[in-house]
Amino acid sequence: MPSSVVLVTGVGGELGGKLLARLGNSDRLERVIGVDTVSPSRPAVDRMGRAEFVRADIRNPLIERIISDAKVDTVVHASMNVHPAGPAPRLAVKDTNIIGTMRLLAACQRSPRVRKLVVKSTAAVYGAGPRSPAVFTEDSPLIPTSSRGYVSDAIDMEGYIRGLGRRRDDLIITTARFANLMGPTVDTVLTRYFALPVVPTIFGYDARLQFVHSSDALAVLERATLYDIPGVFNVAADGVLTLSQAIRLAGRVELPVPSSALPTVVPALRGAKLVDFSPDQIRLLNYGRVVDTTRLTEEFGYTPRWSTREAFDDYVHGRALRPVVDRYALAALADRVAASAATGQARTS
Structure with missing residues (x-):
């Protein structure tokens, strides 16, 4: 049975708002409703077409009435926030992530019309550490850096969803674990980080990073809404960039700092209202994270159009980041230094 009446949460965010507009122009849907505490x-x-916006808080029991009165059959939960772009009240974010999700899932469980749930999650649930696998699959254990961090909210959310699946085994549930979003209009902790003129990194580390372009993320959520494809899927672009490569591509200046200096650097960036690094983000910049997308292409039926490198280049060009240093000159200098080091090593051997 195809979806007919769709409710989308988190439409005040970039991805949720664009999904509302995309679905609002689909001839396959009878009605599309977006809810959030802020307008798209x-x-x-x-561009939202026939879609409707209802100002509502998913933490409020009113969400159950909206689902019931509108005869919603498909719910897209896109409001989970685990990467606040700047400083944000931790308790307020957690309250929305946890209490909001619990209210929404309770409403889905009690509504006999709801037959499908699509969830925007994050690949950050796998954690990042010195003993992490080179590539995470959907069956890898979920390990938060901190039991009180933003990523722990996503792990708790997925636990609630698995519980809902056991109580309502008739529900079609699709969970998309997105790598870090990248694109010209994306505003996250990482896009702000790479826009800093001087980018602090942790001395001795050069993490492997994997992104997903926002347009590919949007296409995945749209496909999951229109088609019944149950399961958990990693969503990321092909290829990786090391942290140092990304900094050079953005034309930024890298500033390696010892890990002992982080307690000074992080509060300074937070106090300037530039970037708010959580423990999960710091470990990502230490150790990196790469996920396997075989299940996305073979079972879900989607291959991202943008590679990690292309997504990052589009972010750099779309933001019109003016290089602090010329990246080609910097790359040539790095090559000369590497060649000189290799020559010196050959002479001493």
Whole structure:
């Protein structure tokens, strides 16, 4: 049975707002309702077609009435926030992530019309550490850096969803674990980090990073909404970039600092309202994270259009980041230094 009446949460965010607009122009859907405590962006409102916006808080029991009165059959939960772009009240974010999810899932469980749930999750649930596998699969254990961090909210959310699946085994549940979003209009801790003129890194580490372009993330959520494809899927682009490569591509200046200096650097960036690094983000910059996307292409039926490198280049060009240093000159200098070091090593051997 195809979806007919869809409710999307988190439409005040970039991805949720664009999904609302995309679904609002689909001839396959009878009705599309977006809910959030803040309105979608103006571009999303201008393009939302037949979609409707309802100002509502998913932490409020009213969400159950909205689902029931509108005869919603498909719920897309896109409001989970584990990467606040800047400083944010931790308790408020956690309350929305946890209490909001519990209210929403309870409403889905009690509504006999709801037949499908699509969830925007994050690949950060796998954690990042010195003993992490080179590539995470969907069956890898979920390990938060901190039991009180933002990523622990996503792990708790997925636990609640598995519980809902056991209580309502008739539900079709699709969970998409996204790598870090990248694109010209994406505003996350990482996009702000790479826009800093001087980018602090942790001395002795050069993490492997994997991104997903926001347009590919949008396409995955749309496909999961329109088609019945149950399961858990890693969503990421092909290829990886090391942290140092990404910094050079952005034309930034890398500033390696010892890990002992982080207690000074992180509060300074947070106090300037530039970037708010959580423990999960710091470990990502230490150890990196790469996920396997075989299940996405073979079972879900989607291959990302943008590679990790292409997604990052589009972010750099779309933001019109003016290089602090010329990246080609910097790359040539790095090559000369490497060649000189190799020559010196050969002479001493």
